[in-house]
Amino acid sequence: MAETGGRAPITCTGLGKVFDGGVRAVAPIDVTFAAGATTALVGPSGCGKSTLLRLVAGLEDPTEGEVRIDGRTPAAQRAQGAISVAFQDPSLLPWLTVRANVALARKLARQPPDPAQVEDLIGLVGLSGSEETRPAALSGGMRQRAAIARALVTGPQILLLDEPFGAVDELTRRQLARDLPPLWEPRGTTTLLVTHSLHEAVTLADRILVLSPRPARIVADIAVPLPRPRDARLTDSAEFRALVARASQALAQGDADNAPMAAQ
Numbered sequence: 001m002a003e004t005g006g007r008a009p010i011t012c013t014g015l016g017k018v019f020d021g022g023v024r025a026v027a028p029i030d031v032t033f034a035a036g037a038t039t040a041l042v043g044p045s046g047c048g049k050s051t052l053l054r055l056v057a058g059l060e061d062p063t064e065g066e067v068r069i070d071g072r073t074p075a076a077q078r079a080q081g082a083i084s085v086a087f088q089d090p091s092l093l094p095w096l097t098v099r100a101n102v103a104l105a106r107k108l109a110r111q112p113p114d115p116a117q118v119e120d121l122i123g124l125v126g127l128s129g130s131e132e133t134r135p136a137a138l139s140g141g142m143r144q145r146a147a148i149a150r151a152l153v154t155g156p157q158i159l160l161l162d163e164p165f166g167a168v169d170e171l172t173r174r175q176l177a178r179d180l181p182p183l184w185e186p187r188g189t190t191t192l193l194v195t196h197s198l199h200e201a202v203t204l205a206d207r208i209l210v211l212s213p214r215p216a217r218i219v220a221d222i223a224v225p226l227p228r229p230r231d232a233r234l235t236d237s238a239e240f241r242a243l244v245a246r247a248s249q250a251l252a253q254g255d256a257d258n259a260p261m262a263a264q
């Protein structure tokens with residue numbers, strides 16, 4: 001199969017999720033993620049961000065509504081190798097080296113081997129020298145970076161990142177946020193990124209969706225019309241800081257709107 005890179009919009013229609021036991025994680029949501037855009041999902045801890053991402057990935061079934069990716073179900077797109085995920089807890093195969101874990105992703109997507117691409121990506125995520133290391137001997141942050149290389153090596157149409165830099169120190173985190181987007185942006189990859197860092201959201205995204213406390217619903221939809229690359233000069237700018245402040249206010253407002261009514 002050829003590389004799947006291409007432009008695919010994601011449409012969520014009346015999408016909701018109630019877990020067994022009655023916990024509603026996602027309120028019915030209507031949203032379209034434009035093909036080729038990067039959208040950051042931010043919201044309070046436990047609000048349903050990961051559940052929303054898992055619904056888009058087809059790793060959870062909705063209890064209401066549907067997800068369509070370029071008109072097809074997530075399951076159909078996954079079967080084509082069109083969706084890559086890098087989640088908080090990277091599930092690398094423990095018996096394989098970093099290099100073999102990254103290379104395996106292409107094999108699983110039925111793509112021809114591309115050793116040069118594997119080496120390039122390992123270098124770009126800062127793991128040169130650890131190619132022959134197995135996951136148990138890596139730090140948490142190194143495992144996350146290996147998972148990002150693995151997610152990118154297939155050139156996916158859809159890239160779903162759940163706190164991909166969560167276990168990485170702040171300096172490396174900012175470096176990755178700067179260095180990695182050029183790998184997927186020119187390919188027109190539709191990217192959803194869950195993050196707790198508003199700085200990261202504004203650095204990476206074209207659009208930020210601010211979610212309410214559980215069940216997740218959209219409380220603000222913020223465009224990020226900043227030029228790229230978003231280097232240190234830009235992230236120090238007044239426009240950048242204003243967007244971070246706007247997202248921060250929306251988060252606080254979403255929280256306040258959901259606070260239990262004070263006793264009369």
Ligand SMILES: Nc1ncnc2c1ncn2[C@@H]1O[C@H](COP(=O)(O)OP(=O)(O)OP(=O)(O)O)[C@@H](O)[C@H]1O
Pocket residue numbers: 019020021023024025043044045046047048049050051052214
């Ligand atoms: N498989 C499951 N069964 C039952 N409840 C679940 C399941 N998965 C998640 N939940 C619940 O759904 C809610 C939303 O969880 P989710 O992981 O989507 O939140 P989140 O916003 O990603 O959280 P965090 O920011 O802390 O990672 C939580 O109350 C969680 O306990």
